[in-house]
Amino acid sequence: MKYYVTTAIDYPNAAPHIGHSYEKIAADTIARYHRLRGDDTFFCMGVDENSQHVPRAADANRAGVIEWVDRMAAAFQGTWAALDVRPDRFIRTAIDTDHARASQELFRRAQAGGDIYKGTYTGYYCHNCNTFYEQGDLTDGKACPNHPTIAPEYLEEENYFFALSRYTDRLIDLLDANPDFIMPRVWGAEIRALLQRGLRDFSVSRPVKSARVVDGKPWGIPVPGDPEHVLYVWFDALTNYATAAGLPDDANRFADWWPADAHVVGKDITRFHCVYWPAMLMAAGLEVPRQVAVHGFMTLEGQRISKTTGNIIDPVELVDEWGADAVRYYLLRDVAFDRDGDFVRANLAQRYVSDLANDLGNLLNRAVSMIGRYRDGVVPTATAPEAPTDAELRTVAEAAVAGTTDCLEAWDFDGALDASWSLVRRANQYVDENQPWKLARDPDADGRLSVVLGTVAEALRLLSTLLAPVMPTACAKMRDQLGLPMAAGGDWLDLTWGRFPPGTKVGAPVPVFPRKDLTDPAR
């Protein structure tokens, strides 16, 4: 099986903040999950550089346009790397020449199919906002919504249009035939309502004369066969998903990887991914993506994240303080995918201490310590019959595997982690119930001690795979201490109880999530 997943590409107007991070972490987690399942997995991210806003951002920062996009691309990629988000391809829409070819190819195909035509775009342009508005957007029909004293200029532009209106029925059919096309389903209802109101064509180019000139060329991707126009957002941005799959240069690769299995996007761009993009692909005679996964937005300490109010957090700073695994865990555990969530630093600290250090980290630590102390570091293989308490832990483990899997398939990350944690908690209870430290003092309990320690180790083995999509580095450390190789492709399909390799030797017990002294004045 192949699995191709993408995130939205971000505007490189400013460095990324935690608001951008949730989506990337979620997509990366899904990509890692599919790799563990043994799927041939491809994960694409990128930046959306072609917008005319980007040269303006460069100006505002007194940078050359190319210098600016280079710097921003490095900042984005650096942030994702710090969060252990590892795309296979990072598209830069203004720099990558294969992307320009893909965008033009998609346009040509749609044009050849008769769905591109020249028309006149009319709108009201506010020179202060550098933005077009429609009449209905204007205050009292004449003033700019952001500048009440300014009347935007009425403009007409000759643009290319895409005949979206022809696709209404086919899009409704698409939703009917694929109830999971839009996840979660509440968004499917929104889109359906939109479709039933009927669709309007949209413009897909802008005149070259209004484009910023960079290095002697207009900023943007030229419209094929018409140097007077550059492509406008839809064909120069959404197309990145097809570029990464090989369009148009590598037909074999494209045949293998297209369509995308999932586009992960924020709720603000649902419409573009669930309506515009599938219609564009239909027009070009290409398959539509299998699924669009829509996540909510994040607030920061109860407030909207906004550059202007300054309440932004640099994810790299968080990673420096807590580690990528903890940040990933916190976001996916505390922010439900399908709703808006609130990032609260105190809650991150709480999750770190309670869930990661005390529950999971300490479980590993006490298990590895006891195996080292009582069994010379060799993980015992159970030979004695299974006692009721052993069977109960096994049952919980099997339920945790099933629950974690089901939830990940449904983009329910907090549910997945909750399911895994049911095993963490049960394993800690199991240790207390069986008191291996007492068994170790009882010469007659030697066999029983082996069973208990082997059972705990087995629970940890499963956890080190179950949690690996969310916390790759921590799980690698867990497995190292357990004497196991790093989780590898296909391991997810092998999450069967009782397969701890015989004779495995554990490593030294080192806290994976070191406790932090939160009252340390040095902090």
Added chain:
RNA sequence: GGGCCCAUAGCUCAGCGGUGAGAGCGACUCCCUCAUAAGGAGCAGGUCGCAGGUUCAAAUCCUGCUGGGCCUACCA
């Protein structure tokens, strides 16, 4: 204006017609000592937003109200 979602223990949420309303976290009490001053057990008596209605029976269905959020198309 039209459409949609949410409001359950201090906090985050599950339950979505039927035994006495649940989980995790926090607080408190107790137990243990293998472990990262970690772990386990007990304990919370919450008008299930408000007001009506349907039903043998409602947090769970219907109506209205209040509060919060979202969609209603070319900034992405």
